[in-house]
Amino acid sequence: MVWFALDDGFDTHPKVRKAGNAAVGLFVRLGVHATKHLTEGHLDGDIVRDYGTAATIRKLIAVGMLHEPGHGCRRCPQPADGGYYLHDYLDYNKSRAQIEAAREAARKRQQKGRDTARANRNGRDSGVNLNSNSRQNERSSRPNCAENAPLFDDEPAGQDGSSRRDTHEGATVVPSPPIPSQNYDVADVDGGTTGSSPVDLDAYAPSPIDIDGWTLTDGLRRWAHRDGYATLVDLDYETAQFLDHFRGNGSRRPNWNTEWQKWIRRAHKWATERSRTSNVIALPGQPGAPLTGTDAKVAGWMAIAEQLRQQGDSA
Template sequence: MVWFALDDGFDTHPKVRKAGNAAVGLFVRLGVHATKHLTEGHLDGDIVTAYGTAATIRKLLTVGMLHEPGHGCPRCPQPADGGFYIHDYLDYNKSRAQIEAAREAARKRQQKGRDTARANRNGRDSAANLGSKSRQNERSSAPNCDENAPLFEDEPAGQEGSSRRDTHEGATVVPSPPLPSQNYDVADVDRGPTGSSAPDLDAYAPSPIDTDGWTLADGLRRWAVNTFGAGIDPDYEAAQFVSHFRSTGQSRRNWNDEYQKWVRRSAKFASERANRPSNVIALPNGQQLTGTDAKVAGWMAIAEQLRQEGDSA
């Protein structure tokens, strides 16, 4: 499933206010149609006229939310004759190639998960069958062994008298070797757990954010920098964002909207940390006190100030 992206400032944008509710409703329908059919913002004239009236189409063209052939916007391609193009579509939405690549990657992950689960299931069934046959052979051969076995006297072997190893007291207990653990493929360096015993978790439960194929679009990257300045790193935040939702396995209806919330929270926390008062106090001799020492020094300074004010009263 693919989503037509609208940022959280869409409703108050000057173009949207000027266009009016009816024309904006047409714009949303056209955007959903373009996203569903992977047209990368291009629209057939028949679709536009079927969805909207001449008045609403003219409003979108006038405010620049929609383009017709021969338009003067330098950032948007020219539509075909009789067609239209949604302004800045690829700044906020994925291209056809990106969506198809994400779908193919999701298909391969799911197929890998099914193949791995099938191989593990077949391995367990084979082990169970082998164990069952082995137990049957042991039961069938046990009587023959008892009948043909030679008789031995119950005495120490290879020496006269008893050895400490032949008696219970002082006997050395040799531990059994550990049972072999199930072998898994070694995980890739950039994926999850490492080590020969770490299972490939992605193969069992593909993450919804991976299945949806979310990536950071250029429009969102510019929005983060323009809103919060150079102090924010959109690509780093995107990596943390994907890692978080990949580990939790949670799903969201609109990943672009969720990413904007993530960046706002990150910027808010960074601002709070920067404005947090310091717990370091510098003494007249240049020594610095931190932690509990700084708190005690602060209390003593307050007490001294109150004493001086009392003496001067």
């Protein structure tokens, strides 16, 4: 499933205001049709005339939201004879090739996850533990705690008499936490990893953002540069954060392009606020540091004395 992308400032755009609600409704229907059928913004004339009236079609053409053959917009391709084209469609929406590639990648991920789940289920049904070798190695490499543990006497520590916690009677038994599995990568101090085998992330169900095949398009990059967000925001870094966030919570958004644009706007706002706030704090006695305590009182007395001196000079 794919979505027709609209910017979150679409409702207040001058073209939208000038076109009016009826024409904008036609524009949205045409956009959904183009996205559903992967036409990359090209529209058959019969579809346009079936969806809208002659007046609404003329309004979209007049404001530049819809192009007919022979139009003068340099950013948009020419439609076929008798057809139309949605202005800047590929700037905000994926091409047919991108959508088909994303669908195929999602299909392969899902199939791999199903195959892995089926193999694990068959292994359990046959009584074979697929991870028995790694776990056996883990147990064999683990030191024998009972043999190597030092011997202690049974006397209570730091007390003359025994307490309730020094005896089995009345003591609260707290179960030991389970030993975590070592079948995952753990970052080491020198930058390497430890663990018996890494987790195959593709074996798990893919997140909605991956199933939908969202990627950062050139059109979205142009939008960020055009509106000035790229001056303070690292687009690649924020995109990685964006993907990690939605892969982590597994939620789905109706329009990933719009969600990414909101993410970039927030990142730009925070970067702007940080640039306006100095992170250098002057210590007491340094230039720019606020006066406190006795220093503040002395400064106040000196200000009063200077004011009296000036009044005396002017008398």
